[in-house]
Amino acid sequence: MSVLVILWAVGLTLQPDEMADSRAQCLVCHSGPGLTYADPDTLVRNLSVAAEAVFADWNAHRDVSCVECHLDLADPTDPRVAATGHVPDPIVPANELEQAIAKKRGPGSLAALRGCGECHPEQRDGWQRSIHARAIVESRVTGPGSAAPPTCVECHGAHEIRMGSDPQSPVSLHHSPALCMGCHADQRIVGTFQTSVHGQKHSLTGLDREVGVAVCASCHGAHEILGAGDPGSRLSLGIG
Ligand code: HEC
Numbered sequence: 001m002s003v004l005v006i007l008w009a010v011g012l013t014l015q016p017d018e019m020a021d022s023r024a025q026c027l028v029c030h031s032g033p034g035l036t037y038a039d040p041d042t043l044v045r046n047l048s049v050a051a052e053a054v055f056a057d058w059n060a061h062r063d064v065s066c067v068e069c070h071l072d073l074a075d076p077t078d079p080r081v082a083a084t085g086h087v088p089d090p091i092v093p094a095n096e097l098e099q100a101i102a103k104k105r106g107p108g109s110l111a112a113l114r115g116c117g118e119c120h121p122e123q124r125d126g127w128q129r130s131i132h133a134r135a136i137v138e139s140r141v142t143g144p145g146s147a148a149p150p151t152c153v154e155c156h157g158a159h160e161i162r163m164g165s166d167p168q169s170p171v172s173l174h175h176s177p178a179l180c181m182g183c184h185a186d187q188r189i190v191g192t193f194q195t196s197v198h199g200q201k202h203s204l205t206g207l208d209r210e211v212g213v214a215v216c217a218s219c220h221g222a223h224e225i226l227g228a229g230d231p232g233s234r235l236s237l238g239i240g
């Protein structure tokens, strides 16, 4: 695909004030479907970013630039960027969790996740103490139907993050049980939730926090989720 064709496509989808945004310079190459790149280790990655989602009203990060998350890449207005769009300045892992992320997902991914944490330190600190982060360090994937332990991206997404109050957000009250159950498909948990008063209220009332319906995160928390046997778990205090 020629660069000219891509430029033409971006010109059609971006408004004039958006073209003036430094992000437009990244989107010249990264917008549009089907842009993939095969790593030396043959992992094929999707490099397409939907330009219309980046600037959409519903996007919680519509005012956040690419390089505020992608901390390893220089601002496109930096003259050094002209040739390739990239001046990678790899992030050095600061602890065993970051080492595990850099190893499994690549240094670019570590940089972007560190970006999330710099603006949302409270959620980062909680998540870093969670069993989910611990499971990344220990490479644990257990049980039927379970998936790799989640970073921010598996729960929130990367480029299309909505406010939690938006009913379409995957962490909205309405959708978050499905998000958790997507990995915790263990029949005992799903069965318990669906037959419990909480699960029944879920289907009857459409999950309204004001009527006091408990979803998974009401009891377990969202970020600092600890294991059942952990004395620090909020559930070990006898809630539920
Ligand atoms: C001239 C075209 C071009 C421009 C401009 C461009 N990119 Fe890229 N980008 C690519 C290509 C091709 C790849 C895959 C090969 C590579 O990694 O160099 C890539 C890879 C990436 C990756 C994955 C790299 C990794 O190792 O994780 C990210 C993230 C990225 N670009 C973000 C950006 C951002 C942010 C900007 C603006 C600052 C930008 N790109 C500007 C072409 C471009």
Ligand code: HEC
Binding pocket: 023, 026, 027, 030, 045, 046, 047, 048, 049, 054, 061, 064, 065, 066, 067, 068, 069, 070, 105, 106, 108, 109, 110, 112, 113, 115, 116, 153, 157, 158, 159
């Ligand atoms: C709110 C933070 C955030 C913003 C803003 C952001 N990104 Fe990303 N981006 C991420 C995260 C997180 C990932 C996924 C890393 C992963 O899956 O491990 C990602 C992945 C990517 C990838 C794929 C790289 C890969 O290794 O899979 C590209 C390309 C990319 N972003 C380009 C951009 C461009 C271009 C912009 C600006 C238009 C942008 N990003 C804005 C956080 C962000």
Ligand code: HEC
Binding pocket: 060, 061, 064, 068, 069, 112, 113, 115, 116, 117, 119, 120, 152, 153, 156, 157, 158, 161, 162, 163, 164, 165
């Ligand atoms: C440059 C700072 C910045 C970066 C980097 C950043 N965010 Fe945000 N984030 C914000 C701001 C500002 C808001 C909007 C807050 C508001 O309007 O109340 C927001 C909103 C959110 C929300 C919705 C909050 C709510 O109250 O429902 C989530 C979830 C979120 N960000 C997650 C992430 C994740 C995940 C990443 C990395 C992929 C990330 N953020 C990167 C600044 C940032």
Ligand code: HEC
Binding pocket: 116, 117, 120, 123, 124, 125, 127, 132, 150, 151, 152, 153, 155, 156, 164, 171, 172, 173, 176, 217, 222, 223
């Ligand atoms: C296991 C899934 C999961 C992971 C991992 C996760 N979040 Fe969340 N996040 C949620 C849920 C669920 C909510 C909604 C919480 C609620 O309704 O009380 C939320 C809410 C948020 C909010 C809105 C404010 C708040 O605390 O309610 C922000 C900001 C946020 N997350 C950022 C992040 C960042 C940054 C990361 C990575 C360090 C991250 N999250 C990792 C599930 C997750």
Ligand code: HEC
Binding pocket: 177, 180, 181, 184, 189, 190, 193, 198, 214, 215, 216, 217, 218, 219, 220, 227, 228, 229, 233, 235, 236, 239, 240
């Ligand atoms: C009313 C509160 C409550 C709700 C709602 C709830 N849980 Fe639990 N959950 C608990 C308690 C209490 C335990 C036992 C913890 C312990 O032993 O310390 C538990 C245990 C677990 C465990 C560990 C099970 C094991 O095998 O040891 C997982 C995983 C879990 N819950 C996931 C979920 C998911 C996913 C949801 C939503 C679909 C959910 N929970 C909803 C209270 C709740």
Ligand code: HEC
Binding pocket: 131, 132, 135, 140, 141, 142, 146, 147, 148, 149, 150, 154, 155, 176, 179, 180, 181, 182, 183, 184, 216, 217, 220, 221, 222, 225, 226, 227, 228, 229
């Ligand atoms: C992307 C997959 C994924 C998502 C999404 C996810 N989890 Fe997990 N979760 C895991 C993995 C993997 C573990 C670690 C399992 C292990 O170590 O045996 C885990 C562990 C847990 C545990 C501890 C279980 C134990 O044995 O004590 C609880 C509780 C838990 N998650 C609750 C949640 C809740 C609540 C949500 C939604 C807010 C959620 N998870 C979302 C994959 C996920």
